Amino acid sequence: MSRSTRLLRLLQAMRGRRQPVTAAQLAEALEVSERTIYRDIADLAAQGAPIDGEAGVGYILRPGLFLPPLMLSEDEVEAIMLGLRYVDQRGDDLLQAAASVALTKISAVVSPQAQARMISPLSLPGPPRTFPQNAMPLEELRKAIRDRVRLDILYGDEQERRTERIVWPVQLCFLDQARVLCAWCELRQDFRTFRTDRIVKTTRLDRYPAQRADLVRRLRPHLDKLGDWRTSPDGN
Structure with a gap:
């Protein structure tokens, strides 16, 4: 063998x-x-x-994430490279570093033919965007999502009006023009999207009672109803 x-x-x-x-x-x-x-x-x-x-x-x-030796088709290599390059362009510092490490690990275990395809991919993402500066590292939001922690956030809208919300953070979304926190808002008793560059301050509270997997399932149809939320997301 x-x-x-x-x-x-x-x-x-x-x-x-x-x-x-x-x-x-x-x-x-x-x-x-x-x-x-x-x-x-x-x-x-x-x-x-x-x-x-x-x-x-x-x-x-031991339990843990590990990528075993792989045999990938040309199309699969193309898809992986496109995804990693998209993350490198649109992700934050943590995801950009993770994409670089992932690329190195994958390159080490695939065939020489696949390695050649990774060096010269057929597809590339569009030009990189310049994102607004966040007031705090996205890792704080990621940790709150992982820990299922309620957040007390101070949020400013596009007219610079500030409101205070208590939210249950569910997912981070990386869009072409902004990065967005998708969360259950206790004030609105519904899901809302919040641009991360407009979150002025966060305070961690206790754990929320729901299962995150259930919130993710309920969030998806809500986002589909919002129409152009991917280009102009904002909490309301």
């Missing part, structure tokens, strides 16, 4: 196990030598696979 196939089978053999599995057991399952298992585990760990353990004791794959 090819090395990429062997590495993928090795990950599959370790995935879902609650107890460490020895190199001898893995070697028997994959029909290779223990020395090959030790080398492959070292390679996977160097690529970022969340593997714990040591020789003579056993290995276990």
Whole structure:
């Protein structure tokens, strides 16, 4: 079998196990030598696979996000490159850095033909935009979304009128002309969109009672009803 196939089978053999599995057991399952298992585990760990353990004791794959060796079609490589370049142009500093790291990791595990396609993609996003400066890092909003924390925000509209809202942050949206926080607004008892550059101040409160997955599901049809919200989003 090819090395990429062997590495993928090795990950599959370790995935879902609650107890460490020895190199001898893995070697028997994959029909290779223990020395090959030790080398492959070292390679996977160097690529970022969340593997714990040591020789003579056993290995276990911890939960976590890990991209195994891939065989990608030309169209799939094209889609990945277009998405990463879009993020590099329109994302904030954190997402731009993440896109760069992701590109490096993907390039390390795909075939030489796919690597060549990544260097010279057929498609590119449109020209980059200049976004208004945010009063606070978007990472604070991301953390509130992950933690399901209610936020007390001070918000200014396009006429520079300021209002105070208590919101349940659900998602960040990166548009062509603005970055937007989508949230449940306690004042309006409905979903609202808030341009992040107009959020003057945030204060973290307690956790909101709803499940975020349920809010995301309910948010999507609401956004579809807003028509041109993607070009002129604003809370109201």
